[in-house]
Amino acid sequence: FNSDKQYSSNMNRNTGHKHGHVFAVEVATYDSSFPDYRQPVEIGCFSLDSYRQFFNDGRQLKCYVEPSSKNPNFNLRDGYKDRYIKRNEHIKEKLDHILKWVLVNKQRFPMSADGKSPAVGNQLHTDFITWRGHLTKILTTPYESREGWLMAVTLFNGTYYMSEVETEEAKRQREHRTEMQEELMYGGYKFEQYLCADKPQGNPNPAGVVNTNEAFCTVVRTRLSSHSLVFAGEVDCKDISCPSQKPPQCYLELKTSREMYNPNQQRNFHRFKLIKWWAQSFLPGVPRIIAGFRDDEGKVVSLQSFDTMKIHHLVKNERNCWKPAVCLNFCDAFLSFVKKVVTQDDHRLVHLFSWQPGKDISYTVHMDSVYSFLPDWYVEKLLY
Ligand code: A3P
Ligand code: MG
Ligand code: MG
Numbered sequence: 001f002n003s004d005k006q007y008s009s010n011m012n013r014n015t016g017h018k019h020g021h022v023f024a025v026e027v028a029t030y031d032s033s034f035p036d037y038r039q040p041v042e043i044g045c046f047s048l049d050s051y052r053q054f055f056n057d058g059r060q061l062k063c064y065v066e067p068s069s070k071n072p073n074f075n076l077r078d079g080y081k082d083r084y085i086k087r088n089e090h091i092k093e094k095l096d097h098i099l100k101w102v103l104v105n106k107q108r109f110p111m112s113a114d115g116k117s118p119a120v121g122n123q124l125h126t127d128f129i130t131w132r133g134h135l136t137k138i139l140t141t142p143y144e145s146r147e148g149w150l151m152a153v154t155l156f157n158g159t160y161y162m163s164e165v166e167t168e169e170a171k172r173q174r175e176h177r178t179e180m181q182e183e184l185m186y187g188g189y190k191f192e193q194y195l196c197a198d199k200p201q202g203n204p205n206p207a208g209v210v211n212t213n214e215a216f217c218t219v220v221r222t223r224l225s226s227h228s229l230v231f232a233g234e235v236d237c238k239d240i241s242c243p244s245q246k247p248p249q250c251y252l253e254l255k256t257s258r259e260m261y262n263p264n265q266q267r268n269f270h271r272f273k274l275i276k277w278w279a280q281s282f283l284p285g286v287p288r289i290i291a292g293f294r295d296d297e298g299k300v301v302s303l304q305s306f307d308t309m310k311i312h313h314l315v316k317n318e319r320n321c322w323k324p325a326v327c328l329n330f331c332d333a334f335l336s337f338v339k340k341v342v343t344q345d346d347h348r349l350v351h352l353f354s355w356q357p358g359k360d361i362s363y364t365v366h367m368d369s370v371y372s373f374l375p376d377w378y379v380e381k382l383l384y
Contacts, residue, residue, distance in 0.1 A: 021337075021341065022360035022361060022362045023333075023334065023337045023360060023361040023362075024360050024361075025141055025142055025330070025355065025359075025360065025361060026142070027142045027143070027326055029330075029333075030142060030325070030326040030327075030329035030330045030333065031323065031325070031326055031329075032325065032329060033325060034324070034325045034328065035224060035225045035325070035328050035329055035332050036223070036224070036225055037222065037223070037224050037328055038222045038223040038224075039222070039285060040220040040221070040222040040248060040283070040284050040285035041220060041221050041222070042218050042219065042220050042247040042248050043105070043108045043219055043220065043221045043230070044056075044101060044105050044108055044219040045057070045058045045061070045216065045217060045218050045219060045247075046097060046100075046101045046216075046217050046219070046232070047059045047060035047061070047214075047215065047216050047217070048060065048097065048213060048214060048215040048217070049213070049214060050085070050211045050213050050214050051213065052087065052091075052093075052213045054097055054100050054101075056100075056101065056104050056105070058216060059216075060214050060215060060216040061216040061235070061237070061238060062192070062196035062197065062198065062216070062236065062237040062238075063196060063197045063198070063199065063200050063202065063237060063238060063240050064195060064196060064237040064238065064239050064240065064252050064290070065195060065196065065197050065202075065203060065204055066241075067194070067195065067303065070302060070303050071301060071302055071303075072194070072292075072300055072303065073299055073300065073301065074190075074191065074194045074206075074292065074299065074300040075298060075299055076186070076187030076190045076191060076256065076294055076298045076299070076300060077183060077186075077187065077190075077297075077298040078190065078206065079190065079209070079210060080183055080186045080187075080190075083207075083208070083209045083210060084186055084209070084210050085209055085210070085211040085212070085213065086186075086212055087212040087213045089174060092166070094163045094373045095129070095130070095131070095161060095163045095373060095374075096375065097217070097232070098129060098130075098131065098219070098231075098232045099374070099375070099378045101219055101232065102124070102129065102378075102382070103378065103381050103382065105219075106122070106124075106382075109124045109125060109126060109230075110124075110125040110126075121157070122157065122382055122383055123157060123158045123159075124157070124158070124159050124230075125158075125228070126159050126221075126228050126229070126230045127159065127160055127227045127228045127229065127335070127339070128159070128160045128161075128162060128227060128228070128229045128230070128231075128335060129159055129160070129161050129162075129229075129230050129231070130161065130162040130163070130229075130231050131163075131164070131231060131232055131233065132231045132232060132233025132234075132280070132283050132284055133164075133233065133234075133280070134151060134162055134163070134164050134231075135229075135231060135279075135283050135331065136276065136279045136280045136283060137149050137164070138151075138330070138331045138334055139279040139283070139327040139328065139330070139331050140275055140276060140279050140322075140327060141330060141334075141355060142322075142326050142327065142330045143275055143322045143326075143327075144357055145357045145358070146357060147167075147169070147170065147357070148167055148169065148354070148355050148356035148357060148359075149164065149167065149354075149355055150164065150165040150166070150167055150352060150353070150354050150355075151163070151164055151165070151352070151353045152164070152165050152350045152351070152352050152353075152371045152373055153338055153342055153350065153351045153352075153353060154342075154346075154347060154349060154350055154351075154372070154373065154374055155342045155343070155344065155345045155346070155349075156345060156346070156347040156374055156379070156382075157345065157347075157382065157383065158345065160338060160339070160342065161373070161374060162338075163373045165352065165371060183298070186210065187256055187294065187298055188255075188256050189210050189212055190210055191254055191256045191292050191300065192236055192237070192254050193205070193206055193208065193210055194206050194300075195237070195254060195290065196236070196237045196254075200240045215234050216234065216235055217232045217233060217234050217235065218232065218233055218235050218247060218248055218251065218284055219231070219232045220232075220233070220248060220284045220285065222283075222285075224328065224331060224332050224335065225332045226332075226336070227332065227335045227336075227339075231283070231284070233280075233283065233284045235248070235251045235253075235284070235286065236251075236252060236253055236254040237251070237252050237254065238250045238251055238252065239251070239252050239288070248284050248285045248286055248287075249285065249287055251284075251286045251287075252286065252288050252289070252290055253277070253280065253281045253286050253288070253289045253290070253308075254289075254290050254291075254292070255277055255289055255290070255291045255292070256291070256292045256293075256294055256300070257269065257273060257291055257292075257293055257294070258293065258294060258296075259293040259294060259295050259301055259302070260293070267318060270314060270315040270318050270321065271315070271318055271321060271322065274306075274311050274314065274315055275315075275322045275327075277289055277291075277306070277311065278308060278311040278312065278324065279327060281308040282308055282309075282324070286308060287307065287308050287309065288305060288306065288307055288308065289305070289306040289308060289311075290303060290304075290305055290306075291303065291304045291305075291306060312324050334361070337361070338351075338353070341363060346367075347372075347374045347379045348367060348368050348372055349365070349366070349367055349372075350365070350366045350367075350369060350371040350372055350373070351363050351364075351365055351366075352364050352365075352366060352371055
């Protein structure tokens with residue numbers, strides 16, 4: 001932080017809880033040079049099977065198969081009615097899968113000075129542990145005008161754990177999705193099925209079932225300025241023709257979007273969609289995004305590859321467009337704010353950070369509440 005101007009005192013708008021500072025979200029404040037963001041290193045991975053069971057390995061990682069045509073005519077609606085097993089969205093998994101991974105991979109965290117692993121006091125020597133998707137939301141906050149967020153933070157044994165809480169608005173939207181929205185969501189996963197095989201020598205099987213319980217997640221370590229980060233993120237597939245073969249450089253992100261017919265649609269794509277695509281893939285160091293553009297019948301009519309690190313060059317000619325440096329400087333400042341606010345190390349304590357478009361970030365403090373998210377099995381096993 002260069003100044004304390006970003007803080008101001010705030011009257012508590014939530015009932016019954018302690019209040020503190022607020023934190024302003026303004027693009028101009030963060031429009032400076034790129035902060036230090038270290039090349040992300042994969043320190044492990046895990047898989048979730050069709051029953052959402054955790055495995056400490058890469059069994060669910062799919063292999064990308066380049067289609068023979070750039071105009072493939074994939075039908076993204078195929079199987080929506082009869083070959084779709086949808087993950088139960090009522091189950092809030094919070095950080096549970098990541099925490100399971102941490103417990104069985106303590107040795108992958110930095111060791112103590114005497115070289116004993118795990119480190120003395122079972123300190124993980126990591127400032128933040130969270131999901132990549134939560135950080136994507138933080139990164140894009142300075143440019144977001146629709147969806148707010150709630151982030152629960154707990155400081156436990158020297159590490160800040162950050163777990164998103166669904167807003168009332170997001171819950172309402174989720175419970176009132178139209179059939180068309182549900183079908184579009186399905187289409188994103190169906191696209192993956194058209195392009196991915198289970199094995200390096202295999203072929204995609206578009207006749208199969210789409211089961212959105214299944215996932216492969218990479219766990220990466222990186223650093224943003226003074227903050228060391230470990231986060232997990234779902235990865236769609238790997239490019240087996242990738243010369244280096246080393247994760248995360250060999251990973252690919254798959255995306256669908258509506259075909260664009262006029263400059264206005266192109267502009268909106270640059271301004272509002274590419275920022276999310278960029279943030280999601282930039283964070284774990286996924287270098288390439290394969291986009292499928294669909295028509296209004298749900299058919300993928302064209303494919304296009306985007307280099308994550310070049311996305312910004314595509315958008316920078318748009319007036320008032322987003323800047324990667326603003327996103328990262330803002331994230332850096334927010335994480336510093338979290339460290340300044342959350343000082344009591346207690347697995348039962350949650351600081352709930354709240355943001356709505358056009359407003360400041362504020363927080364409320366909760367002891368032993370519905371917001372506590374570190375399970376007893378984690379707290380006990382990490383320490384002993
Ligand atoms: P598309 O992104 O191609 O639309 P991901 O792209 O992160 O791998 O996610 C795969 C698919 O899950 C998405 O495909 C989309 O269909 C669905 N999805 C992901 N995040 C979503 C969200 N916040 N709301 C609705 N659907 C989402
Ligand atoms: Mg995915
Ligand atoms: Mg994807």
